[in-house]
Amino acid sequence: MYLPQDFHDRLVAEVKQQILSDSIAVYLPRLCYINANNLNVPILTVHFEGADVLLMPIHTFEAENGITCFEVYPSNNNIGDGFGLYGNYAQSNFLIGYDMEKMTVSFKPTDCTN
Template identity: 50%
Template sequence: MGIIGLGGGPLSLVSQIGALYGGRRFSQCLVPFHTDPNVAGTLRFGEGSEVSGEGVVTTPLASEEGETNYKVTLKGISIEETFVPFNTSNDVLSKGNIMLDSGTPTTYLPQDFYDLLVQELKGHSTMVPIEDDPDLGSQLCYKSEGNLEGPILTAHFENDADVPLMTTQTFVPPKDGVYCFAMAGSSDGEYIFGNFAQSNVLIGFDLEKKTVSFKPTDCTNE
């Protein structure tokens, strides 16, 4: 077991093998959190890692050349037809306001943005949130014996790159019979689109074109 550096910096594996395998690009397809541990996702480098076909959307990378983190611009998230903007104030939306990080499970959002999302999620559900479990803290959680049935969320990235998020990507089971919202609020100015939300999406990073492409995919069968 170990760590593979997949960032945009010169020391990452992507940069070091790019000249040998068809350019500095790679794709990943992560399986959902509660998938059988014997089922693995995929990771491809260079030629053959392009994300193409029906359903692909592409957004610009906002990271500087050689920067390790992959930054993109998230305009907001919709719960069904209700759009919640990333900036809840009238401030200009800053480029590269969120980082795509496959090493962080939870998605971290500005606190005001997160609070509005939770409010809208509660309004779009007929279920009653769990409020009497100290182990869950202030998380939005529901009791469900099977896979949770809830509203579809859509992440809206720059360049009309809309990525639908099913409940397997937005709610995870911390224990049997309980599903909790896989996002959290943050006040430190560092925001992350985590690997729960990235699961079941074929994601292609092209460091030469400076783009990220998304394609909804069953990563357990990739």
């Protein structure tokens, strides 16, 4: 997921404050935690017009080789300043419906492993 730089920076600061972990926070160049076994990762809510989507830690963090990293990036150097992109991690384990007549999008949590 990509967010405008200012919004991204405020979100990272809030996430870092909410986690309150004994793990070491580093920037690689994103917010990461080393040896992060018991992080208290907050649930984030994305507010769309007419829909609020709850993003669980599986949607916002990825763990690999003892490092857990926040998978939300600033958009200024990647896809254009001020632009937002709702990425594939955020969409995982949701059935996403598109009503082309009403011009709406819907989100239904699901377990895509079944």
